[in-house]
Amino acid sequence: MPRDAEAIAEQVFVALADPSRRAILAGLASQGPATATDLAGCLPITRQAIAKHLALLAEAGLVTAEPGERRRVRYRLCSAPMQVAQQFLAALARDWDGRLDALKDHLDRVLPGLPQPHQTQ
Amino acid sequence: MPRDAEAIAEQVFVALADPSRRAILAGLASQGPATATDLAGCLPITRQAIAKHLALLAEAGLVTAEPGERRRVRYRLCSAPMQVAQQFLAALARDWDGRLDALKDHLDRVLPGLPQPHQTQ
DNA sequence: ATTTGACGCAACCAGCTGGTTGCCATAAAG
DNA sequence: CTTTATGGCAACCAGCTGGTTGCGTCAAAT
DSSP: OOTTHHHHHHHHHHHHTSHHHHHHHHHHHHHOSBOHHHHHHHSSSOHHHHHHHHHHHHHTTSEEEEEOSTTOEEEEEOOHHHHHHHHHHHHHHHIIIIIHHHHHHHHHHHOSSSOOOOOOO | OOTTHHHHHHHHHHHHTSHHHHHHHHHHHHHOSBOHHHHHHHSSSOHHHHHHHHHHHHHTTSEEEEEOSTTOEEEEEOOHHHHHHHHHHHHHHHHHHHHHHHHHHHHHHHSSSSOOOOOOO
């Protein structure tokens, strides 16, 4: 519903476009909240690489960092932004399917001058 | 439903993660099927850049290339893979929430008095 | 036949990105 | 106090990526 849903969706798309990131999220989903070091035990990349990914995921809101005891930081999944992205996708698909074609035809009849794509270059 | 839905979803995520690509799709949605040269008239990048994006979009199945008369190639939107990605997202969100609920219940039963979920942040 | 417009391909470039190693700080354990 | 993880930078690297320019070509219009 918010007008910047596209911004959130973009971050989610960027986040989910990377296999390592999806693996991290899958790890968090299966094991529950975990630290970067924990996740490094299950994945073929270093702890630092995972930490970078977690930072990006936190920025996208897909994960929240909660500092625990003994200087450890646990990351927990957060599905809210993903639902935003999902609804963004749903709206996009709905718009594409014919509905906008009808709208376009109407516009073509009502505003004859504007919309023709003109070739430059 | 297909097991490679994740592969399709990944391609859709990669495609939609780029603003130029989203602009191209928006242009196709508003103007209907168009050629790379047409789209170059509405966007601040060159025809060749758009052609590359269109190739990627076609690979992802978000767009189909239909050769027309006079050597022109028009591209038309295709929402099918986006719906796959959308359902992938929905399933993921549902999975996450389910897992987290189950984990919470489990912890509540096993550790009765302990860990009142203290949300930091 | 020549011009014109549009496509495709290839080379090239700058900047981002995923990943690594190395180092330092801190906090618990010995 | 020394050891032993553990987390947080920072530098660095290779490869991808978004974008450009340039060129060859083909179909239609002149």
